[in-house]
Amino acid sequence: MPTNQPLHALTLHALFGGxxxxxxYGHLRPVEALxxxxxxxxxxxxxxxVPPHRPQPEANPQQRLAMVKLAxxxxxxxxxxxxxxxxxxxSYTIDTLEMIRKERGAALPLAFIIGQDSLLSLHKWHRWQDLLNVCHLLVLARPGYQQQMDSTELQGWLEQHQISDPTLLSQQPSxxxxxxxxxxxxxxxxxxxxxxxxxxxCDALLPHSVLRYIELQGLYR
Structure with missing residues (x-):
């Protein structure tokens, strides 16, 4: 991408970890709608x-990667x-995002997708206050989670950075x-x-190709 291209013409790129x-489908369909x-x-x-904040996966990395590729x-x-x-x-999100930011340059509008549940617990993430220096945050709705942050300080932080016009996302890198x-x-x-x-x-919950792979691999029995 030419370095002299105007910032407003740059394409927003998003990342979704998990x-x-x-x-x-709970991963795929909301992101498609987003x-x-x-x-x-x-x-x-x-x-x-190796997710730092949750129990370790049942499927091994190669199996989980294979399922993602099929999906x-x-x-x-x-x-x-x-x-x-x-x-x-x-895997700390901030480390990965800083690596990607370095690879793709300072001007690229970059976003990280999280759920409302993750937004509410974001202050527990490693170096969470550095995230918005590197990217935007795109927040997916999650059933059953509150809309307000847990403290007035965190709510103030949210309101300081929250926007309602998505076109702004492509006009700034983070x-x-x-x-x-x-x-x-x-x-x-x-x-x-x-x-x-x-x-x-589970036919209605995930792609058939993924379900077939799970059956062939004998996963989650």
Missing amino acids: TFDPIH ANEVGLQQVTLLPNH IADHPLFTVDERELQRTTP GYIYRANTPLLEISATEIRQRLHQGMG
């Missing part, structure tokens, strides 16, 4: 290797970045929080694993 154990809402042309999925095979919106899977230490009007899908990987452990069907 354990993806397994990837499912892409339509804010004009994303590409979303890069970042599967975690997005027919969706040109999505690509996958394997860098976090190659780590043997905990610094904004946009809460999207995406569908509330009550689907979780925990629920899917529990259903599979119990021999229950």
Whole structure:
């Protein structure tokens, strides 16, 4: 991309991290709706290797990567970045985002997608206050979670950075929080694993190609 291209002409690029154990429609469909809402042309999925804030995945990194690739095979919106899977230490979002920012330059509008649940607990993340120096935050709606932050200080931080006009996201490289009007899908990987452990069907919860892979690999039994 030419370095002399005006900032307003740059395309917003978004990243979406997760354990993806397994990837499912609760990941994919809200992000597709978000892409339509804010004009994303590409979303890069970042599967975690060793998530620092949650129990370790049941499927191994190679299996989770295979499921992600199957899930997005027919969706040109999505690509996958394997860098976090190659780590043997905990994956901190800020470290990955700073690495990507360095690779792609200071001018590129870059966003990281999180859920409302993650927004509410963001102050517990490693170096969370540095995130908006590196990227925008795009927040997906999550069923059952409060809209207000837990303290007046955190609520003030949110209101300071929150915008309602998504076109602003492409005009600055970082610094904004946009809460999207995406569908509330009550689907979780925990629920899917529990259903599979119990021999229950999951056809409506994740792509058929992923479900077939799970069956062939004997996962979540």
